[in-house]
Amino acid sequence: MSGNLPPKVPHVFDDAYRGAIAAVLEEQSPNDLIGAHQFRGSERDRVAGAAFVARRLPHSPDPDRMIVCNGTQSALTMLMTGLVGRGGALAIEALSYPTMHQFAGMLGIELCAIPMDEEGILPDAYEATCRNRKLSAYYAMPTLQNPTTAIMSVSRRQTIAEISRQYGVAIIEDDIYSLLPRDVPPPLSSYAPEISWYILGTAKAMAAALKVAYIVAPSPDAARSRFWPGVRATYWMSGPINVATVSQLITTGGADAIIDAVRAETVARQAMVSQRLQGASIGALPEGLHVWLTLPPELHRDRFAASVRELGAEISTSDTYLFGEGDAPNAVRFGTGAAPNRQEFERGLNAIVDAYNR
Known part of the structure; x- marks a missing residue:
């Protein structure tokens, strides 16, 4: 992920x-x-x-x-x-x-x-x-x-x-x-x-x-x-x-046919994200390949990523993307397309949702 x-x-x-x-x-x-x-x-x-x-x-x-x-x-x-x-x-x-x-x-x-x-x-x-x-x-x-x-x-x-x-x-x-x-x-x-x-x-x-x-x-x-x-x-x-x-x-x-198919699958996976993470602060577009999840203060990004890893999926913390000085925001990014099929994507999404709701 x-x-x-x-x-x-x-x-x-x-x-x-x-x-x-x-x-x-x-x-x-x-x-x-x-x-x-x-x-x-x-x-x-x-x-x-x-x-x-x-x-x-x-x-x-x-x-x-x-x-x-x-x-x-x-x-x-x-x-x-x-x-x-x-x-x-x-x-x-x-x-x-x-x-x-x-x-x-x-x-x-x-x-x-x-x-x-x-x-x-x-x-x-x-x-x-x-x-x-x-x-x-x-x-x-x-x-x-x-x-x-x-x-x-x-x-x-x-x-x-x-x-x-x-x-x-x-x-x-x-x-x-x-x-x-x-x-x-x-x-x-x-x-x-x-x-x-x-x-x-x-x-x-x-x-x-x-x-x-x-x-x-x-x-x-x-x-x-x-x-x-x-x-x-x-x-x-x-x-x-x-x-x-x-x-x-x-x-x-x-090329148009391929892009249309990629878009359709992406929309389906993003719909799963929206449904499973209702109420969470997420930055995403229905056709986007990644999700920016801002975490509540009590759920630090490092601990959250470690929990997701324990549940069998990998995500990236905001520190990965930081340029310049200061602290990175308390957020993580995960992708929607790397999983080879929708079933594997759901398994990874389950890990994220379970860690978020702990």
Whole structure:
């Protein structure tokens, strides 16, 4: 229960994926497909990627602004290296994606934690940090934020975009949780496209190890300069057959069918959470892959997590996601999709509910 992977939907995924692979191998010579590097993705894959991100952006971007990557993590390390660099500073919410600690340590980047509320980053605190520090970029997750499930309002997005523009801070937007909810605001990047690097991956909406992500650069020139063969900070290029298969799924509607099935299973599991944890303080969306459970003062998060573990399930405490100083809130996060089936999910949920009601 500690992971927030999408639930498996083999009744839809398997046939769609088999059909897409078969079509790719029938339509293209395998040796031609993998006989040369495709550093930003082939033209076909960038066109498919533009159609994929158009699910969220107001307009389908120019394919020359697209970069096809080997998952969101490789995209983040490339952008952190190129936009921030060793010795530079990156703004991040006070609670955020924990792997950013490892990336920053590996790359020699300072993380500046910004206080947040129920919508995410606080504009006044962000503006003060921009004014007092030389920030190179801001790592943003304004839609179903990890771990809090916060969703930034349109007005907040506009304000944060304007502050970033005013101080010349690039926006690195990780929108990976946005494809399952049906009604969420446009990406933050849509309010400042000229300074934004927008990332939309497949791992949280289709399958965890699909490992295809799309970056929308501010311009074609920016895409070429940041992702050219001489930039060897990490290996960002995705396997051509894997990308071609995803492109096939996008163009034939298979991706839509998979996302719909993942959404349906997620909604069913979140309904179980709502029913079993009635009265508890939970942050969640019906289509969200994780739940942020705020605990009462008498139930400390460490003891609660230990009790859940004793009952056979793993969850994460808020300390895992803490950036900056101070104490983490008395809260835990658990995922809805990692359990291989609904029965196993119910077993894990029972452990959480039993520990909560002790």
